[in-house]
Amino acid sequence: xxxxxxxxxxxxxxxxxxxxxxxxxxxxxxxxxxxxxxxxxxxxxxxxxxxxxxxxxxxxxxxxxxxxxxxxxxxxxxxxxxxxxxxxxxxxxxxxxxxxxxxxxxxxxxxxxxxxxxxxxxxxxxxxxxxxxxxxxxxxxxxxxxxxxxxxxxxxxxxxxxxxxxxxxxxxxxxxxxxxxxxxxxxxxxxxxxxxxxxxxxxxxxxxxxxxxxxxxxxxxxxxxxxxxxxxxxxxxxxxxxxxxxxxxxxxxxxxxxxxxxxxxxxxxxxxxxxxxxxxxxxxxxxxxxxxxxxxxxxxxxxxxxxxxxxxxxxxxxxxxxxxxxxxxxxxxxxxxxxxxxxxxxxxxxxxxxxxxxxxxxxxxxxxxxxxxxxxxxxxxxxxxxxxxxxxxxxxxxxxxxxxxxxxxxxxxxxxxxxxxxxxxxxxxxxxxxxxxxxxxxxxxxxxxxxxxxxxxxxxxxxxxxxxxxxxxxxxxxxxxxxxxxxxxxxxxxxxxxxxxxxxxxxxxx
Numbered sequence: 441x442x443x444x445x446x447x448x449x450x451x452x453x454x455x456x457x458x459x460x461x462x463x464x465x466x467x468x469x470x471x472x473x474x475x476x477x478x479x480x481x482x483x484x485x486x487x488x489x490x491x492x493x494x495x496x497x498x499x500x501x502x503x504x505x506x507x508x509x510x511x512x513x514x515x516x517x518x519x520x521x522x523x524x525x526x527x528x529x530x531x532x533x534x535x536x537x538x539x540x541x542x543x544x545x546x547x548x549x550x551x552x553x554x555x556x557x558x559x560x561x562x563x564x565x566x567x568x569x570x571x572x573x574x575x576x577x578x579x580x581x582x583x584x585x586x587x588x589x590x591x592x593x594x595x596x597x598x599x600x601x602x603x604x605x606x607x608x609x610x611x612x613x614x615x616x617x618x619x620x621x622x623x624x625x626x627x628x629x630x631x632x633x634x635x636x637x638x639x640x641x642x643x644x645x646x647x648x649x650x651x652x653x654x655x656x657x658x659x660x661x662x663x664x665x666x667x668x669x670x671x672x673x674x675x676x677x678x679x680x681x682x683x684x685x686x687x688x689x690x691x692x693x694x695x696x697x698x699x700x701x702x703x704x705x706x707x708x709x710x711x712x713x714x715x716x717x718x719x720x721x722x723x724x725x726x727x728x729x730x731x732x733x734x735x736x737x738x739x740x741x742x743x744x745x746x747x748x749x750x751x752x753x754x755x756x757x758x759x760x761x762x763x764x765x766x767x768x769x770x771x772x773x774x775x776x777x778x779x780x781x782x783x784x785x786x787x788x789x790x791x792x793x794x795x796x797x798x799x800x801x802x803x804x805x806x807x808x809x810x811x812x813x814x815x816x817x818x819x820x821x822x823x824x825x826x827x828x829x830x831x832x833x834x835x836x837x838x839x840x841x842x843x844x845x846x847x848x849x850x851x852x853x854x855x856x857x858x859x860x861x862x863x864x865x866x867x868x869x870x871x872x873x874x875x876x877x878x879x880x881x882x883x884x885x886x887x888x889x890x891x892x893x894x895x896x897x898x899x900x901x902x903x904x905x906x907x908x909x910x911x912x913x914x915x916x917x918x919x920x921x922x923x924x925x926x927x928x929x930x931x932x933x934x935x936x937x938x939x940x941x942x943x944x945x946x947x948x949x950x
Contacts, residue, residue, distance in 0.1 A: 444478050448506040451475055452513025452552075458600040459518065460856035465605040468597045472627035475510050476574050479503050479559055480631060500560035507556030511549030518595045519545065521852035529680045529848050548585065548592065555581040564938040571628035576931030579621040583925065586617075586826070590776055593825050594857070597623045602863040603889045607649075609656030611867035611889065612914040615827050618924035619864075622649060625931070662870030662887060662912035665838055666813055670906050672705035673874060675882040676714060677900040680847040683716050683878075692716060695900060697729055700736060703902035707812045709876040710738035712755065712821050712845040718743060719758060731760050735811045737818065739843045742768060744800050752800040755779060757818040757843050759811055767809045770802025771820040773829060778822075778848075804829075808837040814909040816841050825861055827868050828920045834869060835917070838909030844877040855880045855897055863889040870914045872907045 451471040458467035482502045522544055527537035558577040563570050586593030598620030601607040610619050626646050633642030676695045682688040693715065700708050715722055719740045730736050742756035754770035761767070774780045779799045808815035817833030821844040824830065830840065842862060846855050859881045866873040867889040875883045880897025884905040895903045915923075 444481075444506060445509055448475060448478055448509040449513040452510035452515075453517040455510075455514045455597075455600075456517040456595075456853075458597075459595060459853075460602075460860040461853070463600075463602070463860075465600050465602075465607075468600045469623050469627050469630075471510075472578070472597065472624055473630045475506065476571075476628050476631035478506050479556055479574065480570070482506070482560065484560070484563065500557045503560035504553040504557040508549045508553035511552035512545055514552075514595060515545040515548045516542075518853065518857070519548075521849040521854040524850040524852050524854075525848045528850055551581040551585040552578075554584075562932075562935045562939050564935050564942070566934075566938065567632045569934045569938055571632040572625070572931040573935040574628040574631070575621060575624035576928045578624040579617055579924070579928050580932070582620055583617050583921065583928070590773070591826065594861075596620050599857075599860055599864055602860050602867075606651075606653035606657070608867060608889055609653035609659075611864055612659075612661050612870060612916055613656065614924045614927070615868050615916045615921055616864050617921055618916075618927065621924055621927055621931070657888065661914040662910040664908040665911040666909050668906050668908050669707060669812055669814060669839075670705040670904070671707045671709065671874060671884070672700070672703040673876040673882045673884070673895075673903040673905070674699040674703070674708060674710050674714070675877060675880065675895050675899065675901055675903070676711065677879050677898055678847065679879075680845075683713075683845075683847065689716065693726060696738075697726065699900070699902050700730055701733065703904060704733045705904065706734055707814075708734065708736040709841055709843070709874060710736065711876045711878040711882075712739040712757075712843040713741065714738050714843075714878070715740045717741065718753065719756070727760060735759055735761070737809070737811060737816070737841065737843075739820065739845070742770065744770065744802075754802055755799050755820055756802075757809075757820060757841075759809060767811070769806050769809060769818040769820075771799065771823060772802040772804055772806070773823045773826055774799055774801050775822045805832050808833050814839045818843060821845065824858075824865050824873075827865060827916075830865055830869060831917055831920055834871075835911065835913050837871065838911060839907070840865065840869065840871045840873045842873060842875045844875065845879075846877050846881075847879045851898065859883055859885075859891070859894070863891070868914065868916045870912060870917065871910050874905075874907065 451474050455468050455471045457464050523537050523541040526532040526540060527534050555577040559574050562573055582596050596616055598616035601619050607619055607622055610622060629642035629645050674696055678692050696710055696714055715738060719742050737757055737759045740756060740758055742754050744752040744754045757769045759767050776782055781798055808817045815837050816839045817837035818841050824842050862873045862875055863885050866885040866887055870887045872887055873885040881894050882903050883894035884892040884907055886892050887910055893903055893905050895901055
């Protein structure tokens, strides 16, 4: 491995420090800028498309290789908790869990590799065109990663720009991919504007964009509605190995009943599958006790029998009103290998101790739950990674609530990273986001993305907060990812047009 390749790998690994828990938000901009510098110095092959053995170390293949190494370093450092879930918690043999983790990181790294290939394929030599091309190709591939094969948008660079980053101000306008495009564009400007001595254009643009972000943070896109609400978010700290043990079930139920009883509020929220059983099997006297002191939203498995799926069940958030009326939300975006079995992979899940691993998906649109005078849109665990899917509940929903069970990932980066993702959803929607988790991080996030309060991880406790519901729509809530993707298209267009003009001129000359 030569110096450039080793540098790309280290830059990718260092990028993880830009995300929670360290939150060194300028770092992803710097590491991307240096990756773009590496791309810039790769000699262009004659056609820019060659992948043959003789062209392996230059041109598009070389640029793609550097992108892959950057991505592999980033994902290996940033989603290493996948190994924890498979081996430490799931009981999968260590060699298989390690190979599966490496395979996941290697496949995710194909997206930065694709961005590098697109850059090399269509670069035209003009500094500003190449800068826009690099930023546009990068963001396009991040968006593809969040969409293809059900999507895995974890560690999209936009997430690193949660408060206090000034770029957080753009989240309500453009969402996480738009913020990521700004990061990539600023990085590219720094990488390419330095080609001319004394050229300060890049630095000036960077300062202007940062100033714009600070100004946007002062705009209130949504407004409080109704009276403030007292909420108690319960964190039971039940370990995953004991959660589904029938002998441990009474302790789980007692833990949440005690926390609910000793922390009364207008709304109590329990985590995902806090009651590790089907709702039909929960004793009626326990449900009455749980709901006695006010509305309670809790995670439980819910039978969803239909003629096509007589044994179907969903991962649900449920509440019961005083008159016994059931309101529920069924998780619609399921986790591959965790909540449904992709065809041909039953053998893989057989290596893990994973009860209830074949859920049925709920409908794409489900109306908010009417609880405690607010219209609450629940989302369960992994679902809050998908910003446009959260928008389905708007404008009706006044409050967002995430129920998660992060015990699967032990004491890892997954917990603070997931909270940072919730911050982005709050900013995009202009809504308070409440998080009730089993082991952490249980928290309340304001509509501006700042954290109102959070519980320490791995403690059995309740977080008591007073929050408001919000009404109104941010620009992102109106338009979703469409503006960001239009900007991506605009960033790619100059290089594509230039290449087309060159090819046309070459044809005429021939």
